[in-house]
Amino acid sequence: MDDERTSQNTSKSQGTGGQASATSPSLLLMRDFVSDWSPLHDASIHGRLLTLKKLISQGSDVNLVTTDQVSPLHEACLGGHAACASVLLKHGAKVNGVTVDWHTPLFSACVSGSVACLNLLLQHGASLHPPCDLASPIHEAAKRGHVQCVEILASHGVNIDHNIKHLGTPLYVACENQQVNCARKLLESGANVNSGKGLESPLHAAARSCSAELVTLLIDFGADIWAKNAKSKRPMELVPPGSPLGRLFLQKEGPLSLMHLCRLSIRRCFGHKQHQKITGLLLPDELKRFLLHV
Incomplete structure (x- = not known):
């Protein structure tokens, strides 16, 4: 063309x-x-x-x-x-x-x-904000795997959770297109791990694409494995029961550890730009790395 x-x-x-x-x-x-x-x-x-x-x-x-x-x-x-x-x-x-x-x-x-x-x-x-939801820069960068573009837009204050009806959030788009590095960058920038496209969460998209790396990443950042989509399906119900990914979901069904819950709570308190804020805390480097998922 x-x-x-x-x-x-x-x-x-x-x-x-x-x-x-x-x-x-x-x-x-x-x-x-x-x-x-x-x-x-x-x-x-x-x-x-x-x-x-x-x-x-x-x-x-x-x-x-x-x-x-x-x-x-x-x-x-x-x-x-x-x-x-x-x-x-x-x-x-x-x-x-x-x-x-x-x-x-x-x-x-x-x-x-x-x-x-x-x-x-x-x-x-x-302007960071699109004149129409038919062409959103942050969604396009996430879709194509342009991590640096995502990082720059996030650092300039773009709405990291901009939810477009026909696309969902940038995180959902990244997961739908199996762009692991973009998904990680969005999560590090404070994206809501459970905000996707309607009732469909990013974890649903990751499960549907059979990406164990994405599923692990999302769960580590607090994704709700019990969330149901419009068809009342949980993410784990979108993968074959006996598959490696199915077994991974079964391993994650139990309650989160106290350390993991604390990490999620602290990151939630910081909100957007949490990566920069955590870096500046007067804490031991080991604890900072834990909070930053490094």
Whole structure:
């Protein structure tokens, strides 16, 4: 699909003349009809910095959008080209521009997993909160396993438990897609271990995917193994009884140890950003590591 779009757009950019000035008939035509593609979009998605600078110096509009409202900044972030994104922002690109699919440049950066683009956008005032639940940056980063993006968004105060009806919470999305490291980072950042998608908990998603690593992680962080989904099924009822994962659930059925209960209680008191707060406590390192699940 991308190859087809690139092929179509290349022919369009040839037709408009990549070196046109701001007042040329071809560029005016693009502005009148909102071209599907422009030389500026092409340079941005492919990271062609010198070409991008030249086009801007010749008067190309950095906020020119396609029929789908995709800007060059969207494309630069989707391609993970921070240098191009920086130039576009320097020349007035809209940091919170929205496409017809409700994608912002921040969302595009989370798709590509570009930490550099993400930091750059946040420095220029990008909104952490999506204009529509159809495109949430934190959910996209969790889905794709971009741990650093999740960490950066969490450190900037994103709603770590943002619950979207058709997606659930970021933690649920991470478990559904078997992104163990993202799930761990979300839990370390204070995500509610039992908040999922409707009555479906993250543990249900982990059990359905048959991931023993995820199941163990969630239970260690206090997941309720007795929670029932909309079909009145507990997580352990979603796995074959005689399977290794089934046996793991049976081992976890008993009451939690006093040490584990204390750890969960302390972490619950700290709420969000508990990882940073626990690190700063005047406690022995061994106790800190226990509280941090290290």
